Amino acid sequence: MIHNSIEFAKQIRKQSLDMVVRSKASHIGSALSITDILAVLYFNLIRVYPENPKNENRDIFILSKGHACVSLYATIGLKGFFDLKELESYGQNGSNFMNHISHKVPGVEFSTGSLGHGLPYATGIALSKKMKKVENQVIVVLGDGELDEGSNWEALLFASHHKLDNLTIVVDYNNLQSLATVKDTINLEPLVNKFEAFGCNVNNIDGHDHLELYEGFKSSLDNKNSKPNVIIANTIKGKGVSYMENQVKWHYSTPSQEEFIQALNEIDNA
DSSP states (O other): OHHHHHHHHHHHHHHHHHHHHHHHHHHHHHHHHHHHHHHHHIIOOOOTTTTSSSOOTTEEEESSSSSGGGHHHHHHHHSSSGGGGGGGGTTTTTTTTOOOOOOTSSTTOOOSSSSTTTHHHHHOOOOHHHHHOOOOEEEEETTTGGGGGGHHHHHOOOOHHHHHHEEEEEEEEEEETTTEEEHHHHHHOSSSHHHHTTOOOOEEEETTTTHHHHHHHHHHTTSSSOEEEEEEEETTTTTTTOOOOOOOOGTTTTOHHHHHHHHHHHHOOO
């Protein structure tokens, strides 16, 4: 099962790169850092229904760091929500596959782009599910730099107060944001202690180890102790492509054709 999710992650990475190169777009580093998170969730754990994306029994996944959209588009495309050929329109005028995640795409719950919006929205959904006494899980992925937005901490207070144990917050902790490191921009540490002080269960894991991710998510999704869940996924920006890894340049840059071919070869041979 874990081996299969690793192969799924390779497919997501290759599709993501193709979209960015084809459209001459950016944010590939951010997309690659969350790929393993998406692969484990969508291959092994969350309930989704490609033939009926709005099925009431579905779990709700929200990508708050909407600039990393290519990896989610690739994931849900590979899961069969739409024909993969539609990804070729990514970033083009008139396309539903916009450069920040769009709810116009089947399988996408919420359009994001302005950071700090995904978690407040997710807490409202989680509270609604609680009030209706349904078992759906709500999972939201945030960027580490996104935690500079105060709306996230207000939402955490709300989630803790309402005992939203059906909410799992994943922090993509790749340690780079926009133009510098997270530490040099606004230092987040001690991050585990902060989340615990806000009344959350916290699991600090390797965000590229599929077994750790699987076990961490299982623990969160099975939680019934009246606390929201936080998974701090320690990741590498640009993971899977040697020249992109831990390089802030790849927050915005587009690979050349030569770099694209090198990236595909490295992913295939990993």
